[in-house]
Amino acid sequence: MAQQLHFEKHLLGGSSRSLKLAFVVDPLPELKAWKDSSVAMMRAAEKHGHEVYAIDARTLGWRKADAAHAGGVSGEAMHLHLRPDDHDWYRETGREWMPLTAFDAVVMRKDPPFDFEYLTATWLLERAEADGVRVLNRPRALRDHSEKLAIMEFPDFAPPTLVSRDMAQLQHFIDEERDVILKPLDGMGGSQIFRVHRNDANRNVILETLTHEGARTIMAQRYLPEIAHGDKRILLIAGQPVPWCLARIPKAGETRGNLAAGGTGIAQELSARDRQIAEALGPVLFKRGLLLVGLDVIGNHLTEINVTSPTCMVEIRQQSGFDAAGAFITALEHACGLA
Template sequence: MSMLKAAILMDPIVGIKPAKDTTFAMLLAAQARGHQCWVFTLPDLFLRDGGAWGRLSAVVARDGVEGYCTLGEPEERPLSDMDVVLMRKDPPVDLEYLTACYLLEHAGTWVVNDPISLRNANEKLYALHFPDFLPPLLVSRDLGDLRAFLAEHGEIVVKPLSARGGEGVFYLHLQDRNVGSILETVTGWGRHYVMAQRYLPAIRAGDKRILLVDGVPVLGAMLRVPSASDFRGNLVAGALAVAAELTDRDQEICAAIGPALRAAGLLFVGLDVIGGYVTEINVTSPTGAREIKRFCGVDAADLLWQRLEQGR
């Protein structure tokens, strides 16, 4: 196994929660396998003379201690110096995120996940390619359409298309007197598309996060159980993480979706599954590796590096 040089584009490493952070897990796994890593942020990415560059800081990560990382002085380098660039910037997928993906097309090296596919695979909409595994849903900006969908199903969840961590997600039911105000807010009075999904009561048991590496599911999963005061299965919204196993239905879902992910260069992906239905396909910076390793003993971050060592 030869040493890889890897640059990781992420949010500022100072201020993360290393015990929960999957990108930090990737750094630890890389070091354990003898690879050398640099980190940089969105403002550090630029294009010069047709090639993408970064102001890269060498990083040493340490697990379970207060001073969890040491950063070297930033150095401007072409990304083509690297064997691989990991795109791990958190959403929202806004114009700056999309622009970064355009620049990363000119990295001159392997970028994971593939920047073209990151632009194409909206985390709410990409699942539409696999309709057999979806709950009833509607994508619209029309308030009348959304009200009709609510009337049809009685209980729905409405979510923006480019947010994360449960931000801007609402549960609506027919007796809710705030329906009009909520729909006006999430659509910006009909200016923005949103996704409405039939509410799935199985969310009370948890929102399952399944990680796939190169299209293959990691053998273990995490359930995010909503708190008593919230309906959202997001850890940042107060959900509790518990261990879970892959069911036959989960395996069926992964067998159908995995090959498409692999073909698109989406090597590290998180599926959200509620009651046997896929609700999102997370491709930007999927989380859950730390929890799944703690619960199941399987290190998804290490599996990613094993795949990266094989080359494109």
Template sequence: MNSRHAVFVIDPPERLDPPTDTSLALMRELVGRDWQVHWTSLDGLCLRDGNPWAMTRPVRFPDAAELFGPSEPEEFDLSRAEMLFMRKDPPVDLAYLHAALILDRLPPRVLQINPAKTLHLHCEKLIPALFPALAPASLVSSDTHRLEDFLREQQHIVIKPLEDCSGHGVHELRRGDSNARPLLASLTQEGRRFLQAQRFLPEIQDGDKRVLLLDGEILGWVRRVPAPGDFRSNVNAGGRCLPCDLSENDRRICAMLSPWLRREGILLAGIDIVGDKVLEVNITSPSCLREINQLTGQRLETRIIDVLETRAGQGRT
């Protein structure tokens, strides 16, 4: 039987948090199904005569180890893979965008989670604006005067860089804050960097709901609650995860997003819902799988790989 290959593009292992990392759970599930699993990082990618290659390392988990062990690198023709997981965490900087251009050269039979073209075309923070009824009042600009006007209009806002994740660079501003102008000037790098400003949603005091969608279908969910004194619910910013129920409104929101996700080929997404609004649609490296597993006793990676194996088989056929 021919070996089946899956390649993960991830951050270097020393940057991973093994107990909570979704990519490691997916890797372990594939290894348990006798897939040949490889990992690489952005600097391991290259385009050789128009064909994507990578310097990869095989994934092997020592007994009882959360993280895969060290291994020797090898040149790997990425067109040999059945699946390729682009799960490098933001920032979505120039290196990330160039890597997406390389991966976009993969033949269609390689199942990409998620497609490089979609990652290059869509910003996670801007996807909700495609659904105006779901998005909070927002402004994207590099002009501090426009951002200050938006603050005066909305009274209370959150500002965030477009390219980052996990609550990095996210700030809360109220009308009259003396540090608003210098903070905006610093974050926009004097007009050279775009920011997103959103109306502050008071419902965030109760946290947000992270809903994972697999091929447009609801897979699992969890409530993320900010740490005391903070408004950011991101786990990496100190937020904690609690079990919760999905409301009918939450399910309506997911149903509205589902056709778009399928049309864009996004197989795994993380939707962040606050009240009746969507803050972000995570498509680069959706997380919280391990937290949902821990709270519910499920193994969501099994359901994910079941679907992906079927899709990969269809691609080979």
């Protein structure tokens, strides 16, 4: 708890007025309140005294201004009252189409895939930003930071890695490293991740399948045996590392630690190496408008930089007592000029 107070003090928390906050999310019935970080953020926002609205990302749109319409980017906003019951977690107290300029801040929390519709949402949100709307994470930063490829900017922290769709290059990398992880660049939740040994009889067909016969670029990384101790999710809020991470331990017989793939999350304090990585990346990413980032670290190596909808807040609070969702709202208040 002392860590929580120190963290929020560092972020200059303490709101003096109520904010009107919109969370751009997937359809509310699809959110699993007992583990969803977006729900935790909305609950924290209401606890801090703010008005909470949810906007289904599918309703975002833009209209040219005319004599009858103000124009700009808008969405169908649902005014919410949050409840503690995870199976009946909200009450809708109003619903109307609203311009995004009506909100003090818009929090982009739609989950991947980062497909054309997600890309379109970032363009719409960037247009709203040009109209004076505060959007976090910033739309341009979401586009500029591929969650797999962003590690290329920080190679000193990454494991041996190859990004390619060239079969000969990929085969050579497997021969060199002997034991590798192959993954698509647009995957999430551990989807389509393969561990391939040099002598794997299926290596050719795996490469053919993942690359679509050489038509799709993929990532290959040296297999890190430290995954047995967890794929650590480290949260950065306003450039500062949350003092607890969630180590996602693979289930028996699995390579992937992702919770969606059956991994078990264990909260633990950051190691010295974890802090080194987090403190090196945090200020750089925050300066670009990334208020919330999730770093994936296996052993001593950075493997991914998650910017779309980083999660694990609920598990960290349940096991450590650290309220990352509350710290995020404190950081959001500060971004809105409250102190």
